[in-house]
């Protein structure tokens with residue numbers, strides 16, 4: 001039951017992976033376009049925002065999203081993650097409203113702009129979900145918990161967004177909490193995200209309770225008077241000297257803002273140096289400068305509020321329109337190859353029981369009509385987009401066409417996977433220039449065997465696993481050649497647990513799942529050279545191949561992409577090696593690296609040198625591959641092989657009296673404590689833990705701290721195992737039938 005408990009603890013992430021039949025209900029949707037025609041807005045790319053909300057788990061992403069959908073007029077009630085009397089109620093509610101976000105993207109309108117909000121889940125097991133969202137969104141909102149500042153997962157998603165070059169704004173949430181600290185949160189941005197925070201607002205308190213913000217650009221007090229009546233918008237009034245302390249703080253904060261902008265933006269600098277008084281700089285000039293620094297990523301504009309109390313969300317939406325880029329603001333080099341034809345990336349597939357696969361596309365170029373035939377450039381096949389769909393809250397609405405910059409769902413694509421590029425024409429060149437970079441997926445770190453409960457279920461199980469693999473690129477399915485068992489691998493305990501849950505609830509299967517194992521890797525500590533002779537007669541053909549290769553350690557470099565050719569003295573026979581022979585040798589090497597000599601785990605961090613290849617008479621490419629596989633397998637055994645284990649970086653937030661118990665538990669789990677820090681009363685422990693020691697960690701931590709602690713975990717990389725631990729593992733795995 002260990003896994004189930006972990007899933008309960010982290011159930012906020014769970015609903016995101018649900019899919020459910022299409023609904024024709026219109027219970028939650030209100031007006032969609034504020035009088036604006038949907039098709040019209042589709043064409044107006046400058047007013048489209050493809051954005052994601054990124055956050056550490058529990059920072060308030062769902063709560064903020066619910067308010068956005070409500071204030072934009074898309075939904076008629078505000079969802080509350082904490083409501084619901086029973087677990088089932090809770091789950092149903094989460095599922096019902098969660099579908100909007102589960103569906104990868106939901107569209108709403110704010111002040112004449114169309115916002116496609118793309119989901120980016122927070123839990124580490126679903127990092128790939130974040131990756132694929134980042135791949136297609138143009139801007140992001142980083143939500144922080146104002147009582148915690150920048151947390152571990154915030155840093156992870158920040159790094160990912162940085163890698164994809166996504167411009168961001170920040171929103172400091174939960175300022176209604178007694179221990180929230182706006183200034184502290186700003187400092188944590190500077191310290192942990194290494195970017196200049198640019199507060200555009202400061203919070204306003206009345207009797208120690210947050211009631212609004214000061215807009216430092218217009219110098220207005222924005223106050224939500226009737227907090228309980230969520231439909232009421234904020235009231236704006238100028239901040240005046242009568243506001244005493246607030247006036248002084250606002251003046252100072254505005255001066256700081258202008259000063260910081262003058263350091264980064266030329267136009268503000270020349271205004272400040274000119275005749276105009278700082279107080280008189282027109283708001284539009286400041287908006288322009290803030291937009292520029294957002295797009296250049298030279299500073300991070302910061303807004304604030306309390307989503308739970310309905311404070312701060314409307315100005316946040318204004319900031320999305322004002323500062324985050326439209327699809328037109330982002331240059332994509334690949335667009336020139338497509339001229340006026342369609343270029344789209346499939347970034348998510350959901351399997352719907354009635355309709356089959358529903359594929360989410362980001363259009364970068366050209367347009368797409370319902371019924372169009374699409375060329376899948378990765379798989380070199382043609383498929384029909386039989387229906388185009390827009391997601392509005394919990395409904396899917398048929399549309400006729402979609403244009404560059406937009407995000408749509410398509411029904412009818414059976415062969416398309418996440419990460420594939422689609423076009424209306426066949427585009428090809430030898431360098432694959434027309435294919436967009438897909439979604440990067442790490443290797444699974446946990447795996448287990450799965451078996452159908454009866455022979456009649458076998459085919460249904462295989463089909464279900466295929467569908468699930470299509471939906472989720474980080475979920476892997478393979479057959480163990482030696483036992484014939486089907487293995488499934490995922491990014492964490494929770495990930496595998498959810499796959500199992502889906503097999504049971506969505507596919508109505510009852511498979512047997514073997515125990516969960518950690519995916520180790522193997523490498524070598526020394527170099528070893530091997531000469532292998534294949535001398536075999538098959539049928540009436542005689543094959544004679546002699547191949548000589550060396551395996552060398554190559555720490556941190558992963559799997560070799562190509563063979564290094566080593567020329568010896570006068571012998572330059574390798575110079576004349578046929579390309580198809582080199583390809584066959586490389587394939588043979590990769591086959592050998594799939595199963596290491598210790599426990600059959602994949603081999604990494606090695607490089608391979610080819611010294612010679614001699615072929616007598618005629619042979620075939622598969623035979624050359626087979627010779628290379630044998631040669632490398634033997635070399636690996638002689639190269640002092642060793643095991644690498646996945647290591648996790650853990651960050652735990654707790655109270656002082658619970659620190660001792662947590663540290664003892666970490667030590668029992670062979671963890672290395674890196675730091676214990678006191679931040680505004682909350683204690684933060686950072687440690688390294690072998691992944692193998694993390695099973696059931698969430699449940700145990702909850703038990704030893706009476707549920708008063710939160711934590712986050714992230715895969716740090718692989719580390720050499722201590723020889724004694726390696727021997728113990730080999731014995732254990734041998735004993736359990738590995």
Ligand SMILES: Nc1nc2c(ncn2[C@@H]2O[C@H](COP(=O)(O)OP(=O)(O)OP(=O)(O)O)[C@@H](O)[C@H]2O)c(=O)[nH]1
Pocket residue numbers: 012013055056057058059060061062063064081082121122123173174175176177305306307308309
């Ligand atoms: N006090 C306070 N609590 C909030 C606020 N916003 C959200 N919460 C609470 O924080 C908890 C987590 O909120 P969610 O909106 O589910 O957070 P999340 O970031 O979506 O969490 P994940 O989906 O698990 O990543 C819930 O109990 C919310 O009620 C806020 O402004 N103030």
